[in-house]
Amino acid sequence: MQMDQTYGEVNQLGGVFVNGRPLPNAIRIRIVELAQLGIRPCDISRQLRVSHGCVSKILARYNETGSILPGAIGGSKPRVTTPNVVKSIRDYKQGDPGIFAWEIRDRLLADGVCDKYNVPSVSSISRILRNKIGNLSQPSQYDSKPSPPQISYNPVYSYPYPNAMSPTGSKLGSPPGVSVSLSRAWPSVHTVSNILGIRAFMDPSAIAGTESYQPKMEDWTGVNRPSFPSVHGVNGIEKPPIENDIKYTQASSNLSGYVPACAYSATNQYGVYGGHAGNYGHWQSQGASLTHPNSGSMIQSPNLHSAISFKNTPREAVGRKSPVSKHQHESLSAVHGLSES
DNA sequence: AACGTAACGGTTGAG
């Protein structure tokens, strides 16, 4: 409770963290950036004041999945509420707005959409009606939920839901994987690839196996949990599409056209992460790009908040340990101006 | 000294 900004703890290295919560994306990105510059993990750990265990984990995950994002926290896998079921429910409701939940349940069984073992409970159906099928005004749109129209978010995680994924069972179905880059205050040159990159990754065909679930992700792009009136919404799905725009303009105008010392940006969430700006000023990135070996595309992101990696990262993929040797480097040496410590 | 990882105390969110 109370888990508001202001609180955070300090680790042995003097870094601030919020127990139970992921490190801000800005820092995660920074970690990967530095690693790509050839900085040793132990040094990254010290410089960013993030435990080496964490650095290790984030880098390992990045190497394996191409994503810098934290895993999907909370919730549970859909057990009965499959996309197909939701769709049927929507259809029933549409056909008969006055239909009762129990009637829907019966129909699901009758129509063979579900069998008695996986048919949703009446209360589940009610919730589905409430949460996912609020207004039937816009029939189409794939599935439900107020999903962001276009670019906005980064569908990163999605459940490895068997039916929704490729038949081969291969995870990481389609999205090209990705990478990101951060550009802070520097002039373009990259803007084009930026756009292209985003487009590429937003390719709808890449995102959803089928209509499927809204990808679930821990979204820290919105980060300013508490204190930002204009930027609400804590987790991707409930965020209004416009937010993205807001963030953009914010970053470049109001807030901090220039993010102070790297990772601990002023725009960061949780006031707590705001500290330390001065500690490693010389590590400031001029903006480097993260390029993941697996990924063909590279994305230049105009601001930290949206600098994220995109690749489908099924839950199951995360826990596994299959180190992928990576030998990519200096794809980014082009851009950065830092090298000394 | 560096780093992989289990244990730990924590939060989250779909069911």
Place this chain on the structure above:
DNA sequence: AGCTCAACCGTTACG
């Protein structure tokens, strides 16, 4: 509307 509980978090400590 509230609870559960399995998912994830980062830190710490150990090897």
